[in-house]
Amino acid sequence: MPAPTRVLQRPGAIVMVFAHEDDLVEYAARELATLANDVVDARGRFDWTLAGGSTPAVLYRRLAREDLSLPWSRTHVWFGDERCVPPGDPQSNYKMAHDAMLASAPARAAHVHRMHGEDDPAVAAARYEQELRDACGLAPGGFPAFDLTLLGIGEDGHTASLFPGTTAVAVRDRLCVANHVDHLGTWRLTLTTPTLSHSRRVWVFAVGGRKRGILGDVLGGSAKTRVRDAGEIARWPVLGVRPATDVVWWVDEAGAGGLG
Ligand code: 6PG
Numbered sequence: 386m387p388a389p390t391r392v393l394q395r396p397g398a399i400v401m402v403f404a405h406e407d408d409l410v411e412y413a414a415r416e417l418a419t420l421a422n423d424v425v426d427a428r429g430r431f432d433w434t435l436a437g438g439s440t441p442a443v444l445y446r447r448l449a450r451e452d453l454s455l456p457w458s459r460t461h462v463w464f465g466d467e468r469c470v471p472p473g474d475p476q477s478n479y480k481m482a483h484d485a486m487l488a489s490a491p492a493r494a495a496h497v498h499r500m501h502g503e504d505d506p507a508v509a510a511a512r513y514e515q516e517l518r519d520a521c522g523l524a525p526g527g528f529p530a531f532d533l534t535l536l537g538i539g540e541d542g543h544t545a546s547l548f549p550g551t552t553a554v555a556v557r558d559r560l561c562v563a564n565h566v567d568h569l570g571t572w573r574l575t576l577t578t579p580t581l582s583h584s585r586r587v588w589v590f591a592v593g594g595r596k597r598g599i600l601g602d603v604l605g606g607s608a609k610t611r612v613r614d615a616g617e618i619a620r621w622p623v624l625g626v627r628p629a630t631d632v633v634w635w636v637d638e639a640g641a642g643g644l645g
Contacts, residue, residue: 386411386412386415387403387404387405387407387408387411387412388408388412389401389402389403389408389409389412390402390403390404390638391641393604393644393645395604395608395609396608396610396611396612397612397627397631397632398604398631398632398633398634399631399632399633399634400604400634400636400641400644401633401634401635401636402636402637402638402641402644403635403636403637403638404637404638405637405638406443406592406593406637409590409592409635409636409637410443410444410447411447413444413588413590413635414444414447414448414453415453417448417455417533418448418453418454418455420532420533420586421433421455421456421460421532421533422454422455422456424532425456425459425460429459430459430460430461431456431459431460431461431532431533432460432461432463432521432529432530432531432532432533433460433461433462433463433531433532433533433534433535434462434463434464434465434531434533434534434535434576434581434584435462435463435464435465435478435482435535436465436535436536436537436545436590437464437465437466437467437468437478437481437482437537437545438478438481438537438539439481440537440590440591440592440593441481441482441485441535441537441590442481442485443485444535444590445481445482445485445486446485446486448486448490449485449486449487449489449490455490457490457491457492457493458491458493460492460496461496461498461520462482462487462492462496462497462498463498463517463529463531464478464479464482464498464499464500465534465535465536465544465545465575465576465581466478466500466545466546466547466573466574466575466576467479467499467500467502467509467546467573467574467575468502468571468573468574469502469503469506469509469563469571469572469573469574470502470503471502471503472499472502472503474502477502478500479499479500479502498513498516498517498520500513500561500574501513502574506563506572506573506574507563509563509574510559510561510562510563510574511561513560513561513574514559514560514561517529517560517561517580518560526558528560528579528580528583529560529580529583530583530584530585531583531584531585532584532585532586533584533585533586533587533588534581534584534586534587534588534626534628535588535589535590536581536587536588536589536590536623536626537589537590537591538589538591538596538599538600538603538623539599540595540596540598540599541599541621542599542602542603542620542621542622542623542624543622543623544581544589544622544623544626545575545576545581546564546566546573546574546575547564547575547577547578547622547623547625548564548566548568548569548573548622549619549620549621549622550567550619551564551565551566551567552564552565553575553577554578554619554622554625556577556578556579557577557578557579559577559580560576560577560580561574561575561576561577561580562574562575562577578622578625578626581626581628582625582626582627582628583628584628585628585629585630586628586630586633587626587628587630587632587633588632588633588634588635589623589632589633589634589635590635590636591634591635591636591640591641592635592636592637592639592640593637593639593640594639594640595640596636596640597639597640597641597642597643599621600634600636600640600641600643600644601643601644602621603621603623603624604634604641604644605643605644605645
């Protein structure tokens, strides 16, 4: 199995660099399958939050193949964010994950927790928050501890739908919120920074040359020696996601070429 060509250490992060996307996908898929089975063996259930956008689709297609033997019957699938569109809309993160993986994998429908992008944004966010509380048995003020959260990163440093300059980035007392993204002229649903940060593991996927600039910003330069400050987190919200374990960045050389 193709291994990373380089593994870079950063304060609070590990960067796995692969020559090609195919190598990254194969390695990550096998790592995820092993993790999922280990977690189910240890605690009987695997709670996994999916990234949206386009990058993860190829990984989801690989994960749907039965040779990996994911413990689907004991897996709960959550979403990090959703566009405020119906589930059949081409823009829907649920549709992307469904078409790439969930339609062909034996996931239990009751264990696929979709954000209802078709509903009023504030109502849908509150509903998802309650679904998380109920499914994870959370006490008031508690946060879910997903076994794994997958994230992407936009070229502006956003992750999930935590876009720079939007109100959701600073929210600390909610699990899920509706977030208006002015430059897109649209509402989004997103898990909040503290919710994402309470994940036991966070993996960020960034593939392709168009991610080279933002990866240089968030993982290059002074990121080699210090954790970023509040101003940098506001500028690049992905840096605000700080689980207790190192964030694992999955990148290809096309995106990470400039990182040393
Ligand atoms: C979304 C995603 C978002 C995504 C980044 C990267 O709803 O768009 O959740 O955070 O991960 O925008 O998107 P690409 O993978 O398409 O580059």
